[in-house]
Amino acid sequence: MRHIAIETGADGVAVLTLNNSDESMNVVSDDWLGEMDAAIAQLRDDAAVTGVVITSGKKAFMAGADLKQMVDASARLTKREAYDFSQQATAMHRALETMGKPVACAMNGLALGGGFELALACHYRVLADDPRAVVGLPEVNVGLLPGSGGTQRLARMIGVEAALDLLLTGRSLSPADALKAKVVDELAPADCVVAAARAWLATSPDAVRKWDVKGYAAPEQRMMIIPEVAMGFSVAVAKVADKAGYNLPAAPAILSAVFEGIQLPFDKALSVESKYFAKLLTDPVARNIIRTTFISKQAAEKGARRPAGVPKATFTKVGVLGAGMMGAGIALVAAQAGIDVVLIDRDTATASKGKGYSEKVLGKLVARGTMAGDKVDEILARITPTADFALLEGCQMVIEAVFEDVAIKAETTRKAEAVLPADAIFATNTSTLPITQLAEASAHPGQFIGTHFFSPVDRMGLVEIIMGKKTAPETLAKAMDFVAQVRKTPIVVNDSRGFYTSRVFRMMIFEGVAMLEDGVEPARIENAAKSAGFPVGPLALLDEVTMELPVKILEDAAGEQGNTYTIEKGMSVLKRMIALGRGSRKAGGGFYDYPAGAPKHLWKGLAEEFPNARQQPPHEDLKSRFLYAQANETANCMAEGVIETAEDGDLGAIYGWGFPAWTGGTLSFIDTIGIAGFVREADRLAQLYGARFAPSAWLRERATKSAGFYPSPKL
Numbered sequence: 001m002r003h004i005a006i007e008t009g010a011d012g013v014a015v016l017t018l019n020n021s022d023e024s025m026n027v028v029s030d031d032w033l034g035e036m037d038a039a040i041a042q043l044r045d046d047a048a049v050t051g052v053v054i055t056s057g058k059k060a061f062m063a064g065a066d067l068k069q070m071v072d073a074s075a076r077l078t079k080r081e082a083y084d085f086s087q088q089a090t091a092m093h094r095a096l097e098t099m100g101k102p103v104a105c106a107m108n109g110l111a112l113g114g115g116f117e118l119a120l121a122c123h124y125r126v127l128a129d130d131p132r133a134v135v136g137l138p139e140v141n142v143g144l145l146p147g148s149g150g151t152q153r154l155a156r157m158i159g160v161e162a163a164l165d166l167l168l169t170g171r172s173l174s175p176a177d178a179l180k181a182k183v184v185d186e187l188a189p190a191d192c193v194v195a196a197a198r199a200w201l202a203t204s205p206d207a208v209r210k211w212d213v214k215g216y217a218a219p220e221q222r223m224m225i226i227p228e229v230a231m232g233f234s235v236a237v238a239k240v241a242d243k244a245g246y247n248l249p250a251a252p253a254i255l256s257a258v259f260e261g262i263q264l265p266f267d268k269a270l271s272v273e274s275k276y277f278a279k280l281l282t283d284p285v286a287r288n289i290i291r292t293t294f295i296s297k298q299a300a301e302k303g304a305r306r307p308a309g310v311p312k313a314t315f316t317k318v319g320v321l322g323a324g325m326m327g328a329g330i331a332l333v334a335a336q337a338g339i340d341v342v343l344i345d346r347d348t349a350t351a352s353k354g355k356g357y358s359e360k361v362l363g364k365l366v367a368r369g370t371m372a373g374d375k376v377d378e379i380l381a382r383i384t385p386t387a388d389f390a391l392l393e394g395c396q397m398v399i400e401a402v403f404e405d406v407a408i409k410a411e412t413t414r415k416a417e418a419v420l421p422a423d424a425i426f427a428t429n430t431s432t433l434p435i436t437q438l439a440e441a442s443a444h445p446g447q448f449i450g451t452h453f454f455s456p457v458d459r460m461g462l463v464e465i466i467m468g469k470k471t472a473p474e475t476l477a478k479a480m481d482f483v484a485q486v487r488k489t490p491i492v493v494n495d496s497r498g499f500y501t502s503r504v505f506r507m508m509i510f511e512g513v514a515m516l517e518d519g520v521e522p523a524r525i526e527n528a529a530k531s532a533g534f535p536v537g538p539l540a541l542l543d544e545v546t547m548e549l550p551v552k553i554l555e556d557a558a559g560e561q562g563n564t565y566t567i568e569k570g571m572s573v574l575k576r577m578i579a580l581g582r583g584s585r586k587a588g589g590g591f592y593d594y595p596a597g598a599p600k601h602l603w604k605g606l607a608e609e610f611p612n613a614r615q616q617p618p619h620e621d622l623k624s625r626f627l628y629a630q631a632n633e634t635a636n637c638m639a640e641g642v643i644e645t646a647e648d649g650d651l652g653a654i655y656g657w658g659f660p661a662w663t664g665g666t667l668s669f670i671d672t673i674g675i676a677g678f679v680r681e682a683d684r685l686a687q688l689y690g691a692r693f694a695p696s697a698w699l700r701e702r703a704t705k706s707a708g709f710y711p712s713p714k715l
Helices: 030-045 067-078 079-097 113-121 140-142 150-158 159-169 175-180 190-201 227-244 252-260 266-281 282-300 325-336 348-367 373-381 406-417 434-441 473-485 501-517 521-532 538-545 548-555 572-579 619-640 646-656 666-673 674-688 698-702
Strands: 004-008 013-017 051-056 105-109 124-128 186-188 318-321 340-344 381-386 397-400 425-428 448-453 462-467 489-494
Touching: 004 462, 013 030, 013 190, 013 473, 030 079, 030 190, 051 190, 067 266, 067 282, 079 266, 079 448, 105 113, 105 190, 113 150, 113 373, 124 175, 124 190, 140 252, 140 282, 140 406, 150 159, 150 266, 150 325, 150 373, 159 227, 159 252, 159 548, 175 186, 186 190, 190 473, 227 252, 252 325, 252 425, 266 282, 282 489, 282 646, 282 666, 318 325, 318 406, 325 340, 325 348, 325 381, 325 448, 348 373, 381 548, 397 406, 406 425, 406 434, 434 448, 448 473, 462 473, 462 646, 462 674, 473 489, 501 521, 501 538, 501 548, 501 619, 501 646, 521 538, 538 548, 548 572, 619 666, 619 674, 619 698, 646 666, 666 674, 674 698
Parallel strands: 013 051, 051 105, 105 124, 124 186, 318 340, 318 397, 340 381, 397 425, 425 448, 462 489
Antiparallel strands: 004 013, 448 462
16 A cells, blocks of 8 residues: 555554655545555454554644645536545545444644544544644635534534534644543643554443444434524524625535534434535635635745746845834844844834834734743844944845835935845835836846735735846845745736736725715625625725825826826725815724724715715625726736736735635636626626726637636546
């Protein structure tokens, strides 16, 4: 066997060791399932075997299914085939727990997804007492549910309420929490888990699960006639709707699988689980989420867009110019990565205030008990606040994060380059100003690049790396090495006003004010955005980012040659709000009022300033306007070469400005609709609401060829 080894001792205990020969982690695969079926039959029929220990030959115990296989299966399998796929693993686990011999699981490391489902199918579970040895069923986070008995075993082992808490959140448990939750039976040092499992087998334990005992009934089996159970499921429905909305099908499917399954005999319940699994696996939502948030994200973080042949750079000293919110955040993540940081501002007091941001953030970690005080001191010692550019000597890289003004950035560039080593790279943190234009102030334009971090930097994972027309591939490689060192996810885009993320994000906020200009009721605007899956409505978002900022960006871009940073409608709304002194939350109020000690609410004056139309558009049209405006603009960016890969486009959409995860990103959204169907609907929206929805000739040409943005699955 390639993935499994079996060794039977004189005591009759067979140790089955998982050791995937193709991967660094044990994962669920067709080959592994076939080997497990054969191994279980062998152990069952071997009279010399009295008990079994399952453990791992790798640092971790086992992860779940191969996510690349899941993406392929999602697009390729019919519901019946997906059901059979689930039942194959389910049958293996069932054969394991009904083989008539006790099975102990010795988890020497983490066990997640299908790996933890294997553990749940064993009669006893020993887990390594190591903080890295977490366990859990995170399938809900990728649009799926545990498809080989996880929902049904967990509900019967620890009760429906506790099981739903784990299943619907997908959270992992530390060893201590897993023991407390009763999902494992014992903790032991990592090198003693097999011995602990053997000790349990030596007690001649029962090899029959409680749900296989005749007459067994789960406490919740009578369901809705038990008041507390009825209340629990009613509350669970509300919680699911609140967290997942109505676009993420996994959580409702989990709730239904548990609700229906707990009322049935165990094997019937497993069939119900497989049916819901099949429905989710063949739904494009699971494919979209897995492909973008796991496969594409991991590939980007491993350097998928990094130029080949450039030696890896490791940074030990960098400069950060500008100690405002962005600069302070960049300094923090660099220092956390072990890099010495020179944090420069107009005077030392202002620079020290920027360092104070790190003190505040790290202090909260200490207060929560997630970081030791001496570790904080070590990180803070790496940040040197100053006004002296001479301290930049020896920096391998500078990240400039000063005010969004070409002249100010140019002056800062020249002052820094006068001190920097000749081979240092200069990165500008800007959200809209063209990199090629900013690079004109540099003596080394080939070493000049854009690194657009997102605020707050310590919590936002994306960095948009922007190539100027003269940026060298070596500079891109080094910038990506820095981004990897500070543990962020990079996307690579080409120069353009607003680049990619800011350019498409404007479609979100301006569609909101365009609706207001059209007479759409403000509450309907906000509710439509949130029901489409956006975390916050555009009016609330504008209050936070300030209305002056997008107006300034548009006005600065006006008249520039080849400017694509324009809007069709909505500017009059913003200018009127600014004139009224309601340009932001910081100004005291914007589209919302913010009364002290009370929840915010939409400003009542909106109805007077922007009267509601007598005929309101359909709710589905409002949702589509948000989704299609951004997806269409992303396609325009692709047509113009601003973005070169669908993966970069989708990662930027989800992690840059919060495009709904269920779509997989703006380009995955087009593929999910079908490119021809997208063009038809975009044309309808253009006729009703404006030319901004009209597809480009490039997109229409792709539609005639049915050329989506991702390869079609192999059948």
